[in-house]
Amino acid sequence: MRLFKKIGLGAAFLAALALPALGWAADPGKAKLTEGARFTNCAACHGPKAVLPPGHVSVVDEENRDCAMCHNDEKTGLRGKMPLSHTHLANDVACMDCHDRKPFAFVSTDRCRECHGGPKEVSALTRTEEDFNPHESPHYGNDMDCDLCHHLHAKSENVCGECHDLDRPTP
Numbered sequence: 001m002r003l004f005k006k007i008g009l010g011a012a013f014l015a016a017l018a019l020p021a022l023g024w025a026a027d028p029g030k031a032k033l034t035e036g037a038r039f040t041n042c043a044a045c046h047g048p049k050a051v052l053p054p055g056h057v058s059v060v061d062e063e064n065r066d067c068a069m070c071h072n073d074e075k076t077g078l079r080g081k082m083p084l085s086h087t088h089l090a091n092d093v094a095c096m097d098c099h100d101r102k103p104f105a106f107v108s109t110d111r112c113r114e115c116h117g118g119p120k121e122v123s124a125l126t127r128t129e130e131d132f133n134p135h136e137s138p139h140y141g142n143d144m145d146c147d148l149c150h151h152l153h154a155k156s157e158n159v160c161g162e163c164h165d166l167d168r169p170t171p
Helices: 002-022 084-090 109-116 119-126
Strands: none
Touching: none
16 A cells, blocks of 8 residues: 555656646646736736635735735634745745746755755744644654645645644645
């Protein structure tokens, strides 16, 4: 069973690597990666279809970029519910800030560390009073590839939760 999981994860990983190079997100029906996209212009990637729920405040206005003002608790929080590309765009991190060439290529962990810090810094940021720190794995230490769990253009996943009883959203 573990070998099947590894083979399946490996195939999914290779497919995920190929899709950005083709210019599409993990689900081509949802969004097309677009250079120069801005957080306040959903249509740049999503096209004309509505992506916000009916009645949602418009994000076209620059003042409505702080999603955490409304999405601030466990029920309404967005942690783990949207791709990280949205969080990056909301913080003025453009596609080409991470993808340094076209067609868009895979972004390495080293590139993530340029802004987020090295393994020790990231571990310190996620250390809590709880026993479990996802960036201090008893299996892998603290030097894992970021994309093992965190995905920019697809929903991130709680890899530790596949075997352990951990019900946590992964940004």
